[in-house]
Amino acid sequence: MAEPPPRREPAPVRHFARITDLTLAVLTLVFFVAVALATGVRGPWEGAIPLGLLLGALLLVRRRWPMTVLLLSIGGIFLYHLTGHWSPAGWVWPTAVAYFTAATTPRVRWVGAIGLAVLLYSALDAHRILDWNPTRYVLHVAGEGVILALLIAAGLTYAATTRWRERLRETDDRARAAEERLRVSHEVHDVVAHTLAVVGVQLNVAADALEDDPEEAAAALRLAKEIRNRAMADLRSLITILRDDPGGTAPQADLASLDTLIADARTAGLDVTLDERGDRAAVPAITAIAVYRVVQESLANTLKHAAASKAEVTIGYQPRSITVEITDDGRGVPGGADVTEGHGLTGMRERVSALGGALTAGLRPGGGFAVRADIPVAGSTA
Structure with a gap:
């Protein structure tokens, strides 16, 4: 070097x-x-x-x-x-x-x-x-x-x-670089997990419909390819940060990409409703990225593990904090065992904690799974 x-x-x-x-x-x-x-x-x-x-x-x-x-x-x-x-x-x-x-x-x-x-x-x-x-x-x-x-x-x-x-x-400088690389690794995990979940669902749809409805299978494959292309663009922008020359990196996904994220989950067969309360335009960039990644990882987990048919995303934009809650009607853990946190939940918790917030995740009393994050708005005072 x-x-x-x-x-x-x-x-x-x-x-x-x-x-x-x-x-x-x-x-x-x-x-x-x-x-x-x-x-x-x-x-x-x-x-x-x-x-x-x-x-x-x-x-x-x-x-x-x-x-x-x-x-x-x-x-x-x-x-x-x-x-x-x-x-x-x-x-x-x-x-x-x-x-x-x-x-x-x-x-x-x-x-x-x-x-x-x-x-x-x-x-x-x-x-x-x-x-x-x-x-x-x-x-x-x-x-x-x-x-x-x-x-x-x-x-x-x-x-x-x-x-x-x-x-x-x-x-x-080295400590900041290490923190940035750790943050990017979380971003990479979130992008890959969400992409694999959505693309996996579309591939299953294509496989099931290949003989009976070739047009539906082709549409599912086209959608999987489109999602894959978007994910590759995101990954390229993230990987360049890990190299010596960070020039030319693309902006990170934020609240402006929420609608596309919800649409991807819906095309994967998940009935998702988005309820936003407040003005998303006033959210600082670093907080907006965290909100987006929490929603992305939660929906990816729902698609991969929960076998859910419905999910609700509720985001409350307040002047000093943002509340994000994602619930689904998926199946519980067999035998009533405790939920084991994987890299996704751990990454979300670390991301929210780094901004001074708190994240909780667990089974809902009435069935399904819930994730809630309370994130302070950067620059606000409690």
Whole structure:
């Protein structure tokens, strides 16, 4: 499998990063020049301001070339010293952002080695202070060492935090993908179960009528073929979701497909009545899919297992919840045994539970089977 392309940050994040880099560049320039002027440096245009501009400008590309920015920044300070100027801000402070940025990269060991070399040179360069103020010399060298250590530690911490967040994001992406695949597996089960139930009934009709009424047998086969074609289209749209490239997936069946679903069940010989109370158009898409799948799986079970002649589908659309009830007049479980839940009922229960609802299924006191689902409307508050 090809390696996925690097994640591109959203436009607001990139915009904020550019503003941050520009702000750091301006602060570096202002800080260096202000310290130079405050410590008595004269003729800032001869050294302090050009170096400040260089250090600030380099920070604008620090994310793309962190090590190059660090080396050029240190080189600028070296050149500043070699031309007879003294850096009142020391050797580490003017390049603090460059050190931090480079320390966030895998080349942090090189950053430490470069920083140590700069500290050694700084200690030698400041030997004049040792002659008249040893305490200040020790504070100068130790202070720059502490600052360098803090910058490298901060860079390492930032890099570790970024990697942890990326791993957490990848874990969340994988979890969402697994949930989506599980949802699709339920969709596939529902489509296959309903199709097999309806097509099976039509094939039985065709087999019984093949000799006595060839036209009726042909009509049953045509209907079975039509239902099969619709099911194949649904399956193709679902299977593409399970592949790496989910492009081109078709919309999932929802309440707009209820009439076709009921018609298929009727052509299979089941007398189905649909009673809708309320406005189906106001139902959110994810809830509408769940309602459709509950009705589909229930009718498929009725056709396959119940030997029923009639079924009633009642759907109540309320502002905050939807009630779905499917009943039939089929036979009960032999011997009065308890109903064993298969993949269909389990899938329906999981689907409804995922939306915060509840599903019950069982034998009716007067005979037959009943399925009831109470599904909250997405975005509503109880």
